[in-house]
Amino acid sequence: MSIPVLILSGFLGSGKTTLLLELLAEARSRGLKPGILMNELGKMDVDGEIIGGASQVSVAKLLDGCVCCSKKSELSASLQELLSQKPDVLFVELTGVANPEEVVDALTEPALLGRVLLKQIVTVLDAEYTLEYNSIFSSDKDLVRTLRRQMEVADLILVNKTDLVDAHILQKIEKTVRKHNPLAPLLYTQRSKLDLDILLRGIEPIPEGTAPARQPFRVVKGMASGARMKEPEASEHAAHRHQASFSRIRTFTLQPPADYAISPAKLEQFLGQWGNRLLRAKGYLAQPGHAARRLLQFAGKRVTYSSSTYQGEPYLVLIGMDLDESELLMEWEELLPGTELPTGRKR
Numbered sequence: 001m002s003i004p005v006l007i008l009s010g011f012l013g014s015g016k017t018t019l020l021l022e023l024l025a026e027a028r029s030r031g032l033k034p035g036i037l038m039n040e041l042g043k044m045d046v047d048g049e050i051i052g053g054a055s056q057v058s059v060a061k062l063l064d065g066c067v068c069c070s071k072k073s074e075l076s077a078s079l080q081e082l083l084s085q086k087p088d089v090l091f092v093e094l095t096g097v098a099n100p101e102e103v104v105d106a107l108t109e110p111a112l113l114g115r116v117l118l119k120q121i122v123t124v125l126d127a128e129y130t131l132e133y134n135s136i137f138s139s140d141k142d143l144v145r146t147l148r149r150q151m152e153v154a155d156l157i158l159v160n161k162t163d164l165v166d167a168h169i170l171q172k173i174e175k176t177v178r179k180h181n182p183l184a185p186l187l188y189t190q191r192s193k194l195d196l197d198i199l200l201r202g203i204e205p206i207p208e209g210t211a212p213a214r215q216p217f218r219v220v221k222g223m224a225s226g227a228r229m230k231e232p233e234a235s236e237h238a239a240h241r242h243q244a245s246f247s248r249i250r251t252f253t254l255q256p257p258a259d260y261a262i263s264p265a266k267l268e269q270f271l272g273q274w275g276n277r278l279l280r281a282k283g284y285l286a287q288p289g290h291a292a293r294r295l296l297q298f299a300g301k302r303v304t305y306s307s308s309t310y311q312g313e314p315y316l317v318l319i320g321m322d323l324d325e326s327e328l329l330m331e332w333e334e335l336l337p338g339t340e341l342p343t344g345r346k347r
């Protein structure tokens with residue numbers, strides 16, 4: 001069974017920790033055991049102290065670095081540590097300058113694939129400062145880009161601290177938000193208070209003895225006889241129903257046949273065709289001329305390859321927003337007939 005993950009993003013001081021405290025209280029009243037991952041930029045673990053003092057829950061902390069960059073490798077290890085304590089739900093609070101998709105990326109590490117399920121990304125906006133942060137005149141480019149990204153990928157947007165601004169500011173914020181995310185529900189909040197059923201609906205205590213999920217929850221296999229999607233076992237269906245992801249960001253795991261080496265040119269053509277809908281891709285694949293699996297990374301529309309010691313089945317994870325599954329599957333099928341066996345034989 002995969003553990004649902006809620007990602008809390010939003011700029012510094014917008015109200016993420018306040019929301020997390022609300023979520024913890026609600027989770028407790030629902031009999032849920034949460035695990036928390038907190039990421040702080042400074043060395044001082046301020047929020048961890050607040051949370052730790054407030055509840056008896058498993059907390060993992062990544063200090064002095066943003067998960068996007070320096071802490072990325074530790075993120076997967078921390079999440080695994082949290083999972084070993086058998087939580088019913090994971091809350092991940094990001095630093096204000098993190099892109100939520102970077103965490104989604106970490107959720108697709110081999111050790112976590114299929115053990116966690118992204119439920120929703122919540123972005124909290126500070127009503128007092130959002131317009132200023134978003135203005136290209138008063139903010140630096142990176143900051144504006146991050147803020148917009150946080151809005152774009154959100155499944156729910158909270159405009160918080162409404163007590164500090166007038167109604168016309170809220171209207172302007174809504175206009176700005178809608179430019180970047182026309183779909184996500186937008187709520188106005190004070191002290192990050194909302195009907196938390198919106199976030200926790202369908203998350204239930206996991207009965208003792210339930211086996212943890214081992215398989216990727218969405219496996220698409222490329223096969224000579226035609227691609228197919230791995231269907232969940234009958235017993236998994238109920239779990240999948242109530243654990244449905246409500247996120248626009250989805251991950252897909254593509255598995256080429258074990259001994260097919262995919263040429264970089266074809267792979268890049270495949271990756272390039274999704275435009276902005278493909279946020280990131282990575283995986284371990286066989287490549288012509290290389291005996292060992294190669295690590296592929298696709299980020300910011302650039303592809304890089306590096307050597308790896310990975311010895312498992314090859315796979316490619318795609319992280320996309322509004323990616324169409326059947327379209328993806330069709331194109332993946334197209335890609336495979338052109339692949340080459342490592343020996344040079346054509347398929």
Ligand SMILES: Nc1nc2c(ncn2[C@@H]2O[C@H](COP(=O)(O)OP(=O)(O)OP(=O)(O)O)[C@@H](O)[C@H]2O)c(=O)[nH]1
Pocket residue numbers: 010011012013014015016017018019047095096160161162163164189190191192
């Ligand atoms: N006036 C007002 N203050 C708020 C509201 N929500 C949160 N705060 C306060 O704003 C401050 C920052 O809130 P946090 O929840 O710590 O914000 P955060 O996003 O976790 O901040 P970082 O961890 O620095 O990124 C705290 O002092 C909160 O009590 C609100 O709706 N109105």
